Amino acid sequence: MVFCIAGLLIFAILGVFSTKYRRYFRESIHCMRRQLLLKPCDTQFDQEMKAKITANISKTSPKLARFVFKRFAFLSWILLILMLFSTAAVAFGAYNYIAYGNCNGPYSSDFCVFGALDGSFDERVKDIKPIEAFGPTLGNPDASVEIIEVGCYACPYTKDAEGFRNQLLDKYGDNVSFTFMAMPLEHHGLSWETAEAAYCAEEQKKYWEYHDLLFENQDSITIEKIKELAEELELDMNRFNECLDDHIFRDAVKQIRDKAVEANIFATPTYFVNGRPFVGIKAFADFEQIVGVEIRGSCA
Amino acid sequence: MNVDKIREDFPVLQKHTYLDSACMSLKPKQVVEAMNEYFYEFPACGERSSHKLGKRVTEEVETARKKIAKFVGAKPEEIVFTKNTTEGLNLAANALKLEKNDTVVTSDKEHNSNLLPWLKFNHDFVNTKSGQLDLDLPKAEVVSLVHTSNIDGVSFPVKELGKIAHDNGSVFVVDGAQSAPHKEIDVKKLNCDIFAFSGHKMLGPSIGAVYVSKDLDLDNFLVGGGTVANVNDGKPTFLPIPEAFEAGLQNYAGIIGFRAAVEYLEKIGMKNIEKHEAGLNKLATEQISQIEKVSILHESQDRSGIISMIIEGVKSTEASLMFDSHGVLLRGGHHCCHNWFNKNKLDGTVRASLYLYNNQSDVEKLIEAAKKVAQLG
Numbered sequence: 282m283v284f285c286i287a288g289l290l291i292f293a294i295l296g297v298f299s300t301k302y303r304r305y306f307r308e309s310i311h312c313m314r315r316q317l318l319l320k321p322c323d324t325q326f327d328q329e330m331k332a333k334i335t336a337n338i339s340k341t342s343p344k345l346a347r348f349v350f351k352r353f354a355f356l357s358w359i360l361l362i363l364m365l366f367s368t369a370a371v372a373f374g375a376y377n378y379i380a381y382g383n384c385n386g387p388y389s390s391d392f393c394v395f396g397a398l399d400g401s402f403d404e405r406v407k408d409i410k411p412i413e414a415f416g417p418t419l420g421n422p423d424a425s426v427e428i429i430e431v432g433c434y435a436c437p438y439t440k441d442a443e444g445f446r447n448q449l450l451d452k453y454g455d456n457v458s459f460t461f462m463a464m465p466l467e468h469h470g471l472s473w474e475t476a477e478a479a480y481c482a483e484e485q486k487k488y489w490e491y492h493d494l495l496f497e498n499q500d501s502i503t504i505e506k507i508k509e510l511a512e513e514l515e516l517d518m519n520r521f522n523e524c525l526d527d528h529i530f531r532d533a534v535k536q537i538r539d540k541a542v543e544a545n546i547f548a549t550p551t552y553f554v555n556g557r558p559f560v561g562i563k564a565f566a567d568f569e570q571i572v573g574v575e576i577r578g579s580c581a
Numbered sequence: 582m583n584v585d586k587i588r589e590d591f592p593v594l595q596k597h598t599y600l601d602s603a604c605m606s607l608k609p610k611q612v613v614e615a616m617n618e619y620f621y622e623f624p625a626c627g628e629r630s631s632h633k634l635g636k637r638v639t640e641e642v643e644t645a646r647k648k649i650a651k652f653v654g655a656k657p658e659e660i661v662f663t664k665n666t667t668e669g670l671n672l673a674a675n676a677l678k679l680e681k682n683d684t685v686v687t688s689d690k691e692h693n694s695n696l697l698p699w700l701k702f703n704h705d706f707v708n709t710k711s712g713q714l715d716l717d718l719p720k721a722e723v724v725s726l727v728h729t730s731n732i733d734g735v736s737f738p739v740k741e742l743g744k745i746a747h748d749n750g751s752v753f754v755v756d757g758a759q760s761a762p763h764k765e766i767d768v769k770k771l772n773c774d775i776f777a778f779s780g781h782k783m784l785g786p787s788i789g790a791v792y793v794s795k796d797l798d799l800d801n802f803l804v805g806g807g808t809v810a811n812v813n814d815g816k817p818t819f820l821p822i823p824e825a826f827e828a829g830l831q832n833y834a835g836i837i838g839f840r841a842a843v844e845y846l847e848k849i850g851m852k853n854i855e856k857h858e859a860g861l862n863k864l865a866t867e868q869i870s871q872i873e874k875v876s877i878l879h880e881s882q883d884r885s886g887i888i889s890m891i892i893e894g895v896k897s898t899e900a901s902l903m904f905d906s907h908g909v910l911l912r913g914g915h916h917c918c919h920n921w922f923n924k925n926k927l928d929g930t931v932r933a934s935l936y937l938y939n940n941q942s943d944v945e946k947l948i949e950a951a952k953k954v955a956q957l958g
């Protein structure tokens with residue numbers, strides 16, 4: 282019964298690509314219909330799937346095959362629960378996409394697979410205009426390759442991409458300059474405060490150290506934590522607190538955000554390499570390709 | 582006996598390791614071609630139409646009847662074509678002039694086809710021990726026994742049991758579905774009055790035949806076209822056996838294919854086939870009995886070409902699917918013998934059944950697959 286339901290979803294998808302799976306799909310429908318009518322499944326569907334799966338596993342790992350064979354019903358339950366959960370998540374995302382234009386919900390600019398699937402993601406990337414660098418810069422300010430990252434201190438995707446900065450500087454040295462511009466996003470808590478705090482730290486020449494601490498502590502960030510991190514860097518706390526509490530850099534941050542919105546930036550982090558926008562970079566290898574082309578181009 | 586050459590006649594064997602011949606045997610090209618000849622050359626009615634094609638069909642059917650009769654040591658007029666062994670046994674249960682209170686004895690190891698037709702009478706079991714019957718039968722109007730069991734391949738000493746049955750005044754019926762394909766049969770020597778068997782278990786198409794002794798006094802079973810010489814004022818004049826039992830148009834292509842199958846078997850020789858299967862079974866038994874968690878049902882008995890396995894911790898139906906996934910096609914379950922399995926509190930067995938076209942490589946694949954399935958238990 283359990284595998285009938287799980288199989289229904291799996292084989293509905295696989296059946297698009299192969300007739301072999303369409304037979305399994307029909308069997309799983311038949312099996313589930315009988316189960317709903319409180320009749321036993323009469324096609325041996327569960328047993329056939331169990332046999333096929335365990336026989337295939339046993340070719341490489343008899344022990345694992347035995348484990349699966351003995352606990353097939355239990356594993357089917359886990360599979361079913363995971364599938365129901367993921368189906369519900371997809372349905373929720375689809376609802377958000379229809380209602381708000383983004384699968385992550387209202388006011389979100391995070392990556393949405395539906396947008397990528399229907400081509401709107403690529404269209405939106407094309408609409409992004411170059412942005413002028415503002416704020417602290419690492420590397421060679423006169424480098425041939427200028428890299429700007431527009432990110433948010435409260436955004437988990439920006440945090441995930443944090444390692445790229447040092448990798449870029451290590452690999453390309455004086456050939457690149459790197460600027461981080463904080464773009465607060467309303468749906469991320471304390472995104473404005475963290476952006477302002479970073480510029481408060483920059484006032485005391487500790488921008489990049491504080492920048493790193495903000496990302497390291499992203500999951501537990503509070504106003505108190507923002508101040509604790511500043512203390513950790515032995516900043517002048519009177520000045521820092523005054524800067525933060527009086528929102529000295531609110532206008533500056535707002536200007537950056539307005540520029541980003543004007544440039545049609547819709548997700549963080551967005552990178553600009555010599556003005557060309559890139560959204561959703563997931564691997565350093567992508568940077569190597571992009572930056573490599575720019576460096577070779579500048580040498581030609 | 583050149584098995585490699587035989588295998589060339591069975592194209593299916595190029596793709597599959599087929600060990601389910603006790604259920605359905607494969608068909609050689611010669612059988613398919615003989616049937617196709619009927620469909621292409623003379624696809625008409627037999628024994629009715631007097632045109633050229635009709636005559637050809639009648640000739641072919643009677644030639645087949647002669648061949649098949651000779652194959653089991655009977656006279657042509659003693660062979661009735663049926664759908665299968667099941668219909669042959671139902672014919673016996675319905676055509677023998679029995680009263681409801683008459684006693685019918687079967688073994689406890691019968692296929693449902695040789696059990697269910699008899700339950701409307703005063704039915705009784707004789708019990709097997711380690712798969713075999715003692716030479717002792719109670720008095721009864723009918724004794725109906727399987728010759729070779731499809732559960733384990735063990736053959737009953739039907740010749741001796743038939744003599745005992747006759748001495749007791751019983752009609753002796755034999756289910757020959759699993760014996761006729763694998764050993765020489767002479768119904769006269771077996772002392773049986775009725776012997777039912779199937780074409781599809783002996784290289785033929787889905788068809789059956791039943792030997793009916795001329796000495797029996799029988800009622801009609803299925804009646805209709807072809808069974809009567811005349812009907813006058815609502816009173817039919819029935820034809821003699823076999824026509825009296827062959828109602829309606831017959832499966833002519835099946836009968837012709839059955840003849841071709843019998844010719845194929847005769848050419849190879851039933852003694853050779855029996856010896857070949859016994860050799861393969863010995864090899865399989867020696868190896869499989871060494872596998873932990875696998876036991877062979879009634880291992881010590883002479884089991885024809887059948888290896889019926891019980892795998893500890895794996896249901897028989899699941900095990901058969903596992904074998905399938907490992908590329909070995911065989912059968913799991915109760916093999917239509919629910920009564921015996923329930924009585925012995927067994928879940929079922931995984932049954933490999935060998936035939937003339939199986940070779941040592943098939944047996945080796947069976948052994949390897951058995952090892953893998955046993956690891957799951």
